[in-house]
Amino acid sequence: MTAHVHPLPVDAVALVDSWFSPLKSFRGRLPSNDPLIAAGGAGWLIRTRGRELAVVVDVAFPFTRPRVYLRGNWPAMPHIERDGRFCLRNPEIPASPIAAVERALGEARALLADIASGSEDHDFEEDFGLYWRQSAEVGLRARLLIPGDQASSIIAWSATQAGAYGFLSTEALQRWWAHRFDSDRSHVRQGALVALTRLPHPDLYPRTGLELWDLVVQCSRDGAEVLAGLLRQTPKSLLVVLAGTALSGRHHAVGAMLTRHSDARGRPVTRRVIEHDYPRGKTPPEIICERYRLSRLETEALDAAGTRLPYEERDRLASARVAVIGCGALGSGVARLLAKSGVGHLVLVDPERLGWENIRRHQLGAGFVGSPKATGLAKAIAHENPDIGGTIGYDLAVEKLLLANAKSLEGLDLVVACTASWSANSALDDFFGRPGRPPVLYAWMEAHAVAAHAVLIMTGNSYRSGFDIVGNPKLMASQSSKAIPAACGALTSPFGAIELAHAETLTSRLALDFLRGKAVSTTWRTWLTDSETLADAEGSWTKDWIAARGSPDPQGQVSAGPWLV
Known part of the structure; x- marks a missing residue:
């Protein structure tokens, strides 16, 4: 069965004219020089509920919604702006100009009735x-x-x-x-x-x-x-x-x-x-x-950008101190998402400088090529989010930082490790795996970024328990016959920004869940790509993964399971 499509009117204003004309409450068209009317627009006056209202449309009507204004003098009223405009949520109805005007006028009348009853007075506060x-x-x-x-x-x-x-x-x-x-x-x-x-x-x-x-x-x-x-x-x-x-x-x-x-x-x-x-x-x-x-x-x-969360959670995030170890493609995105989500203090650690091969997926673009990733990112995040409590960068490997200045990583609420380094992650697992120290969230991607993992390791568990002695995961989600670009020299980018975005979101969400008190135990989450992207990578899901977590959704999904202990 084919849905009926209404043809768009040739002259929307003429149709609205014909609708207004027989109404006893109609007071005529607004003159073209009225301040409410922009070039090419139109307006109609109508008397309702003891008030004179102007219904105004612009030159793009009916593809834009009608606006309603209160005329004359009036005391302060809730949901009515200083110029008399009603704050309405009337929809755009391109297929029916008359329905669009009727809806706008009906909502204005309903608001006037609510104002008269006093039910909207709380809006002033x-x-x-x-x-x-x-x-x-x-x-x-x-x-x-x-x-x-x-x-x-x-x-x-x-x-x-x-x-x-x-x-x-x-x-x-x-x-x-x-x-x-x-x-x-x-x-x-x-x-x-x-x-x-x-x-x-x-x-x-x-x-x-x-x-x-x-x-x-x-x-x-x-x-x-x-x-x-x-x-x-x-x-x-x-x-x-x-x-x-x-x-x-x-x-x-x-x-x-x-x-x-x-x-x-x-x-x-x-x-x-x-x-x-x-x-x-x-x-x-x-x-x-x-x-x-x-x-x-x-x-x-x-700080208006931080109003999405309840105040107590905003305050908790604003006082939180998080270290992001590894400020490459994944870590830089996670750090920026955490800052934009309201995390107040960031410690960033990375020994490398930004290269041209990174700029399509790294949060620092071409203007930072040749600059240290950690201190460059710390400066950029503070500049973009000036209400942040503080950002500090250390341009050296975390193994060396732990030896030279371990105090720089004290007082943390969470550590996020995006190093893609078995030795660095092992050092973090050893240092932070002791009682009284904060948990570490480890994040990594599989070949061609068809899967991404984020595991929150609480005290009493070990990151290294999920790998063999040389750092190979005990449970892989994917396998591929497609060659990975040579990493030595790092002259190419093995995956793009879109694939990376899923991993950034997965990791940042788990970090926020912990900081907000919603993740309280060791947690392992995995993002799996869609079947089409998997095919582009000449990949497939491993038998061990399917046995442990089931067959992934062809459209992609996030799954969760117990950490390997």
Whole structure:
């Protein structure tokens, strides 16, 4: 049976015109010069639920979804942006322009009903940062790295043309700055972090210095004391961060800037002007605050990329210290994935330099050819993830590092070994296989990267138990008649980036499972390629593997089994 395909309309706007025209609530088309309409777009006015709405489409409609705007004046409403746009999830319906408009308008009407009932009021707290940003002054930005659940305190901040950067401490600011810009930040100022006991409604967002003071007094237990101490210094400008937690547990932090007013010549007024009518140093802080100009800042969280996990798991990962031994194709990818997943401290170990044969699959590209892999990767990861706690690289073999500086591998939560070296892995198995030392996750790939293995070895088990005396695995998944490119000289790449990606994901996932407390015992996982890729490698699955784990899925799979002890 063949599915019916609706033909796309020749003139979508004309069809929507015909649908709107007979409606009693229809108020006509928007003029072409209306600010809501871009070149080639169209809009319709309709009266519903006591409100006037505009339904707007752009030139690409019906391949783009209609938008709905609230017209006229209105108080702050949940899920409605500053310009009146409804935050809807109406789908794109290219085959039916009328259905697309009906759906958008229906969702807007439903939202108005929910707003009227008060059922959406909690959203002002849940999305406090978003509503603050919508009402901020355009072009004035704050970029903050403020972890949640902090008490009111003095923080560090620095200003650039890009905005004000705020951190819990000068140390945190300098670390982030060094990671991101490879330099120190000389001009660091003091700011105020005000912990709010409740997040305010948009109608209460402060517009003046005095309103900010009143908000701090009403909604914070100890923020007024911190703010007052800084105001008595009458700084030219002062970053104030308002932070709090929604009922769901979601953390928010937003920025406001207090600046001295300008005199007739455009210069900031003096301290004497700020403190007039009072003895020097005796001006009440609320009076000082009132005499400053307040700007609400568009606020971005510098650690916003880490919001996928619950806060307690984010904190656990941020404090975790992981060593990646072997920073070649596999190890470099694992290190970068762990950093992007929120692991806060990485120790990278590798004796080699990057060669041209690596750049298609190594995380460091052509710009790092000739550079040491470990220190080069440490620098690149810190630059890309400046909120990371720290990265350090050691450009020597792990066997030598254990002899020369074993303390560099102390205090670890996990070691990930991607060395592809029997001797290096044996040294790690011997050193970390003792009580009181962290587990080691060993990762390796079979010939042509048709299979990848990741085994987490806990205390009491041994990596070497799965191999013979010269390092041959006791259980192989694959066999192949296709010759492997000569490794001596390393002039070619035996596998590509796509095959490698599976191994990177397998290893990184097991590492995160351990760090998050989800893998608590010795664990062996294996990724197996699809049958087509296996055939390209002139390979097959071994009888021993099939007997131990069963026949692999022709589409590829991840399997798990007991480690060989």
